[in-house]
Amino acid sequence: MAEGKKRVFSGVQPSGALHIGNYFGALKQWVEMSQEDDCIFCVVDYHALTTVKDPAALRQNILDTTKTLLAIGIDPSNSIIFKQSDVSEHTELAWMLETLVTVKFLELAHAYKDKVAKGLEANAGLFNYPMLMAADILLYDTDIVPVGADQRQHVEYAREAANKFNLAYGQTLKEPQEKIRDEVAVVPGTDGQKMSKSYKNTIPLFGSEEDTLKAIMSIVTDSSGERPAHVYAIHKLFKSEEELAPLYEANKGSYKILKEALAADINAYLAPMRAKYAALTDDDVKKALAQGAAKAKAIASKKMEEVRQNIGVSL
8 A cells, every 4th residue: 555545445236237326425436535545446246145146137237336337437557446255355354253243233233224124034144244344344454434424334333343353352453434425425316215226216327318317207306396306406416506506597397397407417427437338348347356356365365364363263
């Protein structure tokens, strides 16, 4: 790691097509941070196993997700991009962390509680998910984890796991800090809730122009107002309030015109990235992942040598 730079780690699940909520909530910040810091970005395919059970779909999702990272401007020559399953130290450290935390501690995880509250069956992988995520972060002596406001708990869990390990075995794991961009911490979906694949309210990042328009036209609007709140909240991600003011003033109550303008602005903004995405091949993706895995493995294996020595399994 270059002197004076911070180590940044973040991950993305290959569980389906990424959307503009992912971009403005996380990925755009990744690109910006990669210009200044020492960044490691992980395609967390083992995390995706809690929901994705189709092998062919998972393989395609891994390729598409990695292609997205390359298309938005993350350069594998100055950042590490790899997939979780290529570095076995992630699951090894996760097991060690699981032996230090309690069931009651894991029961407090928001993702687990949300699944249970909705009456869904929560598998053991989902229950232990926070410790695998903690291992992802702690393996790399991470300084900063860029997250959305609703993901703050993940970093808190990583800090707590590191603290428990250090108390038990001596100072070994660095406690990371979260970085949250409050102005885009939660990107609204077409129904006004947080944009999420699970809510089926997304606007695709690399869909067609027609896909974008269809999603925009489905945005729920408040017919009692002059300015559709959800449309405007999304539009502000692409243009400044000063730029938007004349458009919304001239088209008060004309929701169709405002939605069409939003769709046009989204398509214009994403056009260069979409062109790059279309030009990337599967071989380009596999090459970037292989190079990244070698670099990540070198860092993770060195950390695990220290961890094994400190816990007493190295003879």
